[in-house]
Amino acid sequence: MPAQPAPLMLTADQSPVGVLLLHGFTGTTLELEPLGRHLHAEGWTVHAPLLKGHGLTPEEMGCTTWVDWFVSAKEGYRRLLEEGCAHIVVVGLSMGGLLAIKVAQHEPVVGIVTLCAPMRVRDPRLSLAKYAQYVLPYAKRRGRKADHIEPHLYVYERTPLSCVVSLEELMHNVRHVLPCIKQPALIIQAEQDETVHPCSGQMLYEQLGSTDKELVMFKQSGHIITLDHEQERLHEKVTQFIRCIENKMQSFYNT
DSSP states (O other), X not given: OOOOOOOXXXXXXXXXXXXXXXOOTTOOGGGTHHHHHHHHHTTOEEEEOOOTTTTSOHHHHTTOOHHHHHHHHHHHHHHHHHTTOSEXXXXXXXXXXXHHHHHHHHSOOSEEEEESOOSSBSOGGGGGHHHHTTTOSEEEOOSXXXXXTGGGOOOOSEEEHHHHHHHHXXXXXXXXXXXXXXXXXXXXXXXXXXXXXTXXXXXXXXXXXXXXXXXXXXXXXXXXXXGSTTHHHHHHHHHHHHHHHHHHHHXXXXX
């Protein structure tokens, strides 16, 4: 198992744009570090908070809900403001993509990037968790990720079902919020996603209220898209999106 995960903060002075990176359910900042370091090298301040209950133990995670994870995300947003970032783009992997949308609902972010965000999951047992949690507090982990991904993960061998229930509640909450989200958005979905149904990307694209949005499908990547085979292409697409926003901001202030 890799080292204990920690929040990632990489400061830069070249641009007033900051990037908030949000990891996924039971995930950690380790999954976002390559993307974060790439975006920092491009000249942006990057912050990836460790969401409450994550990177610890299943028991500690079991004491949290999606509201706690959302509070962690908003604290990350405020941290970037404190670092002097006047304009913030939120990038979220999996559940982090849902939290990115929630942050955009409450804060004036200038752009949103979702990476394999779940509108629909492959495991049909998700809807049963709200009943099973009372007799089976934890679900054992099933299978491993690919060999080029697994060594970089901090994994729980069991997941609190109460948190699975809370994740489903967050998914329902975000579905109702989507039409109200107007910020520019880049939606990225992996076609080989083993966790989130690939149709989630199209669902997000159709329901998001923004008129400035793009859906990009990655054919050779799985759920942890930030560590998969098309990592360089992912870095390029996210960079292009943020650079476009940055250029528009500069043009606005120069007029």
